Amino acid sequence: MTLYVRDIRPSDRTRLTRLWESCALDPAAPRTAEHLDRALMDRSRTLLVGHVGTQLVASVMTGLAGDHGWVRCLAVAPAHRLHGHGREMMEEAGLWLAARGARTIDLIVEEGADIAEAFCQQIGFARQDAHRYSKGLLQEIPAS
Template identity: 40%
Template sequence: MTIESAIPVDGPVTVALWRACGLTRPWNDPDADFALALDSPSSTVLVARGASGIDGSVMVGFDGHRGWVYYLAVAPDGRRAGLGRALMEAAETWLRARGAPKIQLMVREDNHQALGFYQALGLEPQKVVTLGRFLKDDS
């Protein structure tokens, strides 16, 4: 098993993994999300390659202030064997190499399995509310 930055041809398999892990939402375009992360020098998608293909992924990016994690996914039949932890460690290594002082992420409040996982890794809830809206297309 190796964890490394994805390349463009990894997109379909990685997005299929995200779908299998329940990470996609109708208002997001996961193929575009994958391509955008690979296009920027300040973000990437790390994938875990095993004998049977891509077994896990994590998107990571540094906005110049904080490091952010998205699309952490471990294939359902590969869980509870340390791969999620290894992917988060790889994301931390990627962020440290770019000088990011902090790693943070958003979890849906009803995703109890992920909350249990992050708690086991020592991540703590932050006292903030996340606000946002999609940017309008000016063109």
């Protein structure tokens, strides 16, 4: 099963939503349009998708902040796991970032996500002792 990786296209929207739903990337599905639009318009980020044949089976969102790269939304369809697709997607994200001057890649693994932590360590990431804080700056305006 060869994985073909490319930048996302607008026509991938529905298949990407299905992939993220199958991987329980909550609340990914409602935000798929936002992520896709940003990846298509912002040159400092991309959303890579992986195909086996005509089937979209993997994704990873990546971007650049100064000389640091970041990764979010790594997803591999449950039926296509344990074939090296997650590793391939992370390698492609790393190549995309390195070509744009990134010196490191940062990612966040939610506390208690033991499988994700093991995967990150297996592909060469080292755990950093840090606490992450965030604050929303844009408030959603309710639809009228």
